[in-house]
Amino acid sequence: MCRRRLFPVAMSVAATLLLTGCPSLHGGHPQVHGKPGAAGVGDPLFAKLGNGGYDVSHYGLALDYDPVTGHLSGTAEIIAKATQDLSAFNLDLHGLTVDSVALGARKAAVDQAGDEVTVHLDEAVAKGDGLRALVRYSGTPRTVVDVDGAEEGWLRSADGALAVGQPAGSMAWFPGNHHPSDKATYDIKVTVPKGLQAISNGVLHDQYSTGDRTTFFWQSTDVMPSYAATVAIGRYELKPSAVPRTGQPVVTAVDPAVAERTEELLTQVPTMMSWSAKKFGRYPFGAFGVIVVPDGEVDYALETQTRPVFPVGEFKEETLVHEIAHQWYGNSVTPKTWKDMWLNEGFATYAEWLWDEDHNDIPAQESFEEAFADDANWRFPAADPPSAADISEDPVYWRGAMVLHKVREAVGDPMFFRILPLWAQTRMYGNASTADFTSYVEKMSGKDLDAVWDTWLYGEEKPDAL
Structure with a gap:
């Protein structure tokens, strides 16, 4: 989401x-x-x-x-x-x-x-x-x-x-x-x-x-x-296409009132799907597409499975990358409880950072530092939202992404970019908890990452330094 x-x-x-x-x-x-x-x-x-x-x-x-x-x-x-x-x-x-x-x-x-x-x-x-x-x-x-x-x-x-x-x-x-x-x-x-x-x-x-x-x-x-x-x-304009090389059908449905505003980004959907598959592994479903509606019909984008929904004001590059990533992290690998929501949103937010790294010359480290500096991301631990009203708050997204960046830093890029797709593949179509993920990362990397989890995932206080 x-x-x-x-x-x-x-x-x-x-x-x-x-x-x-x-x-x-x-x-x-x-x-x-x-x-x-x-x-x-x-x-x-x-x-x-x-x-x-x-x-x-x-x-x-x-x-x-x-x-x-x-x-x-x-x-x-x-x-x-x-x-x-x-x-x-x-x-x-x-x-x-x-x-x-x-x-x-x-x-x-x-x-x-x-x-x-x-x-x-x-x-x-x-x-x-x-x-x-x-x-x-x-x-x-x-x-x-x-x-x-x-x-x-x-x-x-x-x-x-x-x-x-x-x-x-x-x-x-x-x-x-x-x-x-x-x-x-x-x-x-x-x-x-x-x-x-x-x-x-x-x-x-x-x-x-x-x-x-x-x-x-x-x-x-x-x-x-x-x-x-x-x-x-409703009255939608339907536009079929396909993901390059893999051939999954892509069906986009756009309200005619916003069709002109969405046309350029819609052409990028197949390319974004191919990039996501390279990062996260085989796309887990048989089709994809997006639904774009006028602002006011809904106030947020949502990763509805195989066909995420966007108000036109949220139909932009970073949000599209975010909702596509949710097809792996959230839809295919689904949290066991709503306390595990960061396994959805932290991964999808980090996908935005990776896209910026590959396409917009913004290193993930720079995105990490910007998120670290924002005190709003330290209101509560990513893995422990205190109430039902907090599962879509900033720490679940941005601090969740910071956790993944610290894992990347601790295990190195070769291992990290093995963990991303293998985690999605291992848990495909299933449910997972935060403990499942931390155990999996330590088993794959052979490293004790208690310091990462204690500070970045569960820690109550913002560290003094990066």
Whole structure:
């Protein structure tokens, strides 16, 4: 993300839950006595985000949106596995009204309180068995104000809408397990009035019209954290291209009102992708692109997977490099908890420094010294943001980048530029913590880097000297 700094939605929801591969329903586990999954994963900064007791492998979303009324109806197929013996499980869903839930042909009891929808199973599901949920919902999504004042969730625009979800805005438009530790693949179908486009993550698998409506079917076959899912509905100019040599398709979607302002930089996207792959290793996904909207539709750029979103005022060279780097660091390698946010933002900020070093004759050391001199970057340690409101504040970005520069200095350039891509490759499509990273760097380099971690990553005070 590129903002230096969960929210309400109104929909009604009906859900049909089908249990597949659940021996407890067919006599395989006759003595299973489950307990409810937790209504949160216990994240140190967002304790109520996510849910315990199950792990999602796939979301199949089908949305139908009317931009005139703001009405959204949809279904969310959720394929998951029980991670404990379950008698009930929760879905994250803010401000929605639940209509019904069924297990197969049988309706289940559902409770709703705050952001939690609790589905009570009439027979326990054994640990390791499958859950298959088909959730039907409708209503008028509302913009969400984050704890730091930023707006996220489902943002209405003049002719459509834009869905952005960090840290938890994805709850505004589909129910699920909304914590970065539970990643899944996605199919996203969006039906809109003819003449509008619906852009989402991954590859456009199909597009067809029925009457006066058009459906766009996007597929993400590589896992994605829910906060990196997006939908952009509106009148966009679509411009296809490809990454040189590797050939991944690049699809950019630009609002016509800002097309002229973006044209020059858009031509650089394939080149920037090639440069990033040289620095960070093989691009982990099958497609790329950007979505550029007028200022005011959203106030910050966001690394939505394979298709980052930019207000036109933030569509500039350094921000584009930053959001491209997030495809490796944040989307493919995703933090285990929100306290590990510097593993996203420190890496993406250091990518800006590397780009400047290679293209603008600004050594990374110079960028480091400028960041070191700014006392705002020393308000708290990069690896220990004190509150949920601090995960997008300066120390997470700039001090995080300083940590990487000190690692580079300690291990030398040859080793450092091995660590960058190998870290991304080793953790590809997974989750990682700060401790995972520090352990990996020391194992790869063979060096004890306690002095680096103690001072630059965890230290409370600004050092007297560089």
